[in-house]
Amino acid sequence: MITRNTTVDLLLSRIRTGRVDLQPDFQRQAGIWRATGKSRLIESLLLRIPLPTFYAAEGDDEAWAMVDGIQRLTTIAQFIEPAAIDQAPLRLANLEYLGKEYDGKTFDDLPGRLQTRLRETELIVHLIRRGTPEEVKFNIFARINTGGLPLSRQELRHALIPGKGREILREWAESDVFRSATSYSVRSERMVDREMILRFIAFRLTSPHDYDHDDFDRFLREAMRSLNTLSVAEVERLWAEFVAAMRAAEAIFQQHAFRKRDRAGGSRRMPINKALFEAISVNLAEFDGAGRAFLGERRRKVEKEFVGLMNDVDFQGAISQGTGDPGKVRLRFGLISEIFESVAER
Template structure:
């Protein structure tokens, strides 16, 4: 066991304000690594300079997607910050570059710049997204003249200046290899913090999976099983739900991916295509697994445990997968038996954590094929032993 494990000093993920997400940090994704050969001729990244008026037209017609939530989760801009962005436009101060991806349907999904576009639309055309109208306040240079002003209260020349302002948009066009596209966006320092892989998946893979992951992660069963300790700012909670779905769609024994992030992207797309009955069936399994985990492991559900130690570790995503998916495959009778023998389950799990191979499988390179198969197999065997199967 490493010194950090012995001291209980396990690194955790943090949001943009430095707050713990309640989830154990995993090794960061290597955003410089392209794992599969690709055709450079298919990389199509262009720079557009649309006017504010054109971007507002796209928002009105639904061809510019402002749905991604990660920037909103990190804190919606205050009226002062939004007002000063409008002031920058009035002063002809260039804004930072926007980044977006264009789908086959020609819809632009904004990955970096949502807050800026939201502020602009809220000031000029608040009806576009149903927001309350922005009234300028706390302006740094133009306050004497325009504090308290709405768009309609500006002189016509300034209204025109705003609408004719050109913004720089780096646009990744359709046909660009997906791995390259995710690689590019992973490097964007949105709001002072690089996007998490789940934030990227949420932004770039549209469909019902977005709402499904959000809903399940806010369910009473999930919140109770995780003791309400998983913060939602970096979408770690939604990634945990996605991992459960991924390994119910693809059995751990059939997992062969050399790119865990690509595996989860494919699972999110598959979730979009599930029938109503399939979604209901998976949700029932998910809720059953969450309830069972809480009943069996209590406050230590989905966390590392070690013999003779009572301190509580942060949630571990790899343990979450292995425990939740294995519980989902058991019958109600088997789960009840594990609940009745929960002391044995917990002591056996703590002993399993002293196994160096298992400990590595939930701590380092957790997407490795061999490590995935090992941790799922070991947890399955632990449950069987306690059940006497």
């Protein structure tokens, strides 16, 4: 890792020329930082209050993937050079110290001396050099990822593993079939939806029976890298399996798809469970169309067996804690498979 002392102007130049990757779809739907928060960041710069250090990873093309400080840098760009990130100009609002004199003002409205002050503000960027082993890179960012709104694991994977997989996960997460199967209840701000889909893909590329990783996060990183290398035909095959699994899960479990069930079979709806999502969807993907349709026709029997499974202490543990443990992975996939197979055989 090296430390670069740079200026706002130089970073904006990198953004303009595409040498800083701000991940536009990585902004947690751009709704976490409101106008007041953005304005007060600019106010801090105007008051010469130092900003926290930025962290980035250098790619093979020498572009920087910003990992810590994305919201700050995006805000600065939106205020000074909004066209560089295809955003409407930021107008200052609700400033704490500079008063109403600057409320409603854009960068162009500021006096020249303040414009210069902003552009010449010095920033510190800790840069992980290209060629750094991926495992080391992720460990470093996991250690420094302790800010006010730390990145989720999927956000880190998204930032540090560029490629077509990013777009595939986004498109599938936004698909009607996924959103309907999950009752429109999976929020996208922290990329929870994309991680769920990555889990499905990971266990379609590697059978749960062959899973032997001691690091589930590394397993998902490997899957994301593999996704980047798949052919169009392979992606289309996975997509067809995913669509079929989503439709079947919704038909069988309806509003309770991918959720734990009350052990007494009550109607209270639980939150979506990631471990159940992968176990149910991957098992359904292994059936042919006729088999999935048959399970849908006998959904009451599937539901009865599934509710009964909620009384299995080992199964509860396999979908609740330490879900990346190989034994728990095989257990939950195996028991869900047994339910589907037993109903299909009757």
